Amino acid sequence: MLNIDIVADIVCPWCFIGKRRLETAIELVRRELPNFEYSTCWRPFFLNPDTPPEGEPYLPFLEQKFGGPAAVEALFERVREAGRAYGIDYAFEKISLRANTFQAHRLLYWAQQHGSADALIERLFVAQFQRGEQVGGGAVLVNIAAECGYPAAEVAAYLTSTADAALVLADAQEIRAMGVRMVPTFILEDQHVIVGAEDPAVLANAILQLAGAAK
Incomplete structure (x- = not known):
């Protein structure tokens, strides 16, 4: 059983892609090791910790951060193109608010006390990037x-x-103290760190190395 920590934020589109790329990497690993087993732990990261609890307007925030509408649309298209290869159709036009993700991270923390939260975080990403649902808290998170x-x-x-x-805040602070500044970040067996939504082959090779089966 190999332990994989994934540092991510719900409002990070590349984290959604990173999840899908990890799943593809696992498929590659199982071609070499059919009985390979792993566990995931989704750990909190706050891309913008100053987001108010009620959220903030999505496009104005991004336009200010990245330098205007044209820059944001170029960013969106780059993400859309990367996502298509993994079955993700981003609907950025449906997002009205940039959510404060503290409650979503609390929900993930709670869920992981009961087992894997992979299905839950998948649904949270779908809510954020494909349905435009407000993942900041309240009834939306309960329904999800x-x-x-x-x-x-x-x-x-x-x-x-x-x-x-x-505990969630302390874990996020611990992640920052480890030097993590970009998400997604994958931490394999507390020793091998892969930063960014890497190609599945890169992830698979790192996993195979730890499993002692790299070619």
């Missing part, structure tokens, strides 16, 4: 969790509490 099989009432009670809030 329920779609993924989690008990809605329990999730709602958790999200309205402060449970694990300090």
Whole structure:
């Protein structure tokens, strides 16, 4: 069993691509090691920690950050092109608010106490980048969790509490202290770090090296 930590933020489009590329890498690994098993741990990163709890207008933020509408559209197209190869059709035009992702990261933390959160984070990425849903909190997160099989009432009670809030913030601070500044970042067995949404072959080779089966 190989442990893979993925440092990511829900509002990072490259993290969605990184997830799909990791899945492709796992398929490549299993061609060499059919019985290969792994576990994932999604760890929190806040691309813009100053985002207000209610969110902020999406396009104005990006246009200010990247230098205007033309620069943002060029960025969008580059992401769209990269995503198409992995079955992702980005719908940036549906996004009205840039979400504060603290509650989403809390939900992921909670879900991972009950097993894999891969299906949940996939649904969160779909919500953010394909459906334009507000992933900052409230009923949207409860509904997403329920779609993924989690008990809605329990999730709602958790999200309205402060449970694990300090732990999630501490984990994000630990990630920063490790020097992580770009997402996605993959950490294999706490020792091999791969920064960025790398090509699946790069990820697969790193995994195979750790598994002692690299060619």
